[in-house]
Amino acid sequence: MKLAVVGGGSTYTPELIDGFARLRDTLPIEELVLVDPAADRLELVGGLARRIFAKQGHPGRIVTTSDVDAGVADADAVLLQLRVGGQAARNQDETWPLECGCVGQETTGAGGLAKALRTVPVVLDIAERVRRTNPNAWIIDFTNPVGIVTRALLQAGHKAVGLCNVAIGFQRKFAKLLDVSPGEVHLDHVGLNHLTWETGVRLGGPEGVDILPKLLAEHGDAVAEDLRMPRAIVDRLGVVPSYYLRYYYQHDAVVEELRTKPSRAAEVAEMEKQLLAMYGDPELDEKPELLAKRGGAFYSEAAVDLAASLLGNGGSPYQVVNTVNNGTLPFLPDDAVIEVQAAVDGSGARPLPVPQLDPLYAGLIANVTAYEDLALRAAVHGGRERVFKALLAHPLVGQYAYAEQLTDSLVAHNREHLAWA
Template identity: 60%
Template sequence: MKLTVVGGGSTYTPELIDGIAGRRTSLAVDEIVLVDPDHDRLSVVGPFSQRLLDHAGHPARVRTTSNLEEGAEGASAVLFQLRVGGQAARRSDETFPLDCGCVGQETTGAGGLAKALRTVPVVLDIAERVRAVTGPDTWIVNFTNPVGIVTRALLEAGHRAVGLCNVAITLQRLVSTLLDRAPDDVKLDHVGLNHLTWTRRVVVDGQDVLPQLIADHGEALAEDLELPVELLRRLGVLPSYYLKYFYSHDEIVRKQRTERPRADVVTDVEHELLKIYSDENVSTKPKELAERGGAYYSEAAVQLVHALTSGGGAEEHVVNVRNGATLPFLPSDAVIEVPSTVDTTGATPLPVADVPPEFSGLISHVTAYEHLALKAAVHGGRDRVADALLAHPLIGQFSLAEKLADDLVAENRDHLPWAKL
């Protein structure tokens, strides 16, 4: 089996490779192609990835190329992990909204919209080129943020795509550690949109242990989620840590104004990782890779690719998938993040219990924003950008939306062809 990674020059790619090395018996990969326009990064990440596999005794061979068509031809699955504009664009996403008193973040708010505008056209172009050489049946596993919007764009364009995020698996691992249980013993009732989810039940041995979990470990959970423990106790759920941008917006903005942008931290980490990867004596995953972010993505990605390609029967995974009738208060073409059965035919959402208004209201609001964000990303236009910002629950004021739209376009002009006209 051939697996292609678009954006394979990322310093995070060795985490994925390490995950593949650990699943030798279940994921029959014999060729991994890393595709990236950055030759310098490929020349470092590629050989290090091969050393990881060799050290683990895995037979797969790693190839690198900047030619997308060459890299994708014959692939059973193609993973998308792109960052259009690199860490410099991310730094902009994390900083320009702060001048307006709005959260600076690369997947939500004005920064998240900026990333979507840069990313969606590039991803759609890549997907079309991949389909031209692989045919319509190759699976695209999308880890590119904002995952929900990008996955919806791929599905609307007719691609076989499933979106993947590491939030659910990270929470599962945290909970299993607190409970001293194996991860596979823990199932989460996880519902919402990408980066806007709530875990309403934690099922172990057929019983919901979430109330006791919050009672016994509320402080530790709240610290990890960066939310008040009183909120967890009142709601009786575990919100995604991305919900701190909604539930503690003003506090987060004050904090961001005094902290170093995450993009700068990651840039430093990447420089250090590339130095480590360049050392031919290093053949195991360095501890510094944990600072890069994306915990457990490799494990989730490998499991998902296995389910989509192995023919071994349905597996259950939390993925980003078309809503259909799963959440009846959303349009059928919305993309939601819920537990789903996954096999070679794709992902099908499992039934979801009624979602109460304290969660469904925000889900509906953000879904409306995502619809407008995708429209702006596909068709361009400054006013479409402003309309999406006006619809976002973290913005929602005309004067703010107007100012942020102008700033967003100015910051991203080099990545928005329509803005240069």
């Protein structure tokens, strides 16, 4: 089995490598190709990756290359973890929206749109290269904004599934609070990427007893603290919102908070310098503890599980993924991409049925889906007017004057990445 990781020079890649090494019986990789245009980073990451495999006794071969076509050739699956523009572009996404009192964040709001505009054309180009060399390969997208990127891939006819670590993070945390194994916890997870709610927590699978009320009654303080939200919000909802819902439920407070501290991008950039220095140590043969602060917890385990299921090598029968709606949420278009529990196997991901949603959640999902549709049009076709309409539609923007100002700022800060600008 051959896997390729595009964006393999990321400082986060050793977390993925560690998962591949530990879970080699689930996903028996014979060749792993790390693809990245940054040759200096790639060499450091690739060296550590080989040492991790060697220490854990993994027999697989690790190859590094800056040639996308060569890297994805004959791959059974291609994982995408790109950051077009690097942490510098992310820092801009997290700062200029604050100038007009809007959230600065890399996956939602104006910053999220900027990332989508930079990313979608690059991802579609890579996917076409994969299709030319191996049309049967699965594309697993971890590149944010996952929902928009996955929808772009699916609309272009690619075999793609999107993946996020929010659900597996909740699963692991709830399992710890309940003192059970993670495999026993099944989430009723519903929404869009970075706009989801856990409406049920079941033990033993989709038909298990919902213990969410018990979980919140006994561990509500711990859950709310993890979300960085007041417990009153969680208690009144009676569900567990993703921590990304802070940007909606506490927008103005979050804006003030973001204005008073360095951006997350600045923190990560400094962390990456330290990590790359560590990776250059020829004695290092395991992922350093610092990497846990980089973000993306449990991604490696989710990625292994998904790849194993798609490639017919086992894997969990049900997984939370980003896939096509196809009537699952009847108030959305069939071709919308939703993030829900799905049955996953070699034929792809099929969403499990979702009970009728409360309008409190369905309304916001519908609104953000409309924004994502406009954002994808802007990313694929370009044009200032399309960018403006996407921003005007976003519930974190929504005002004419803000949309005008943010459109100008977005174009000015991303001109080098926008072919039409």
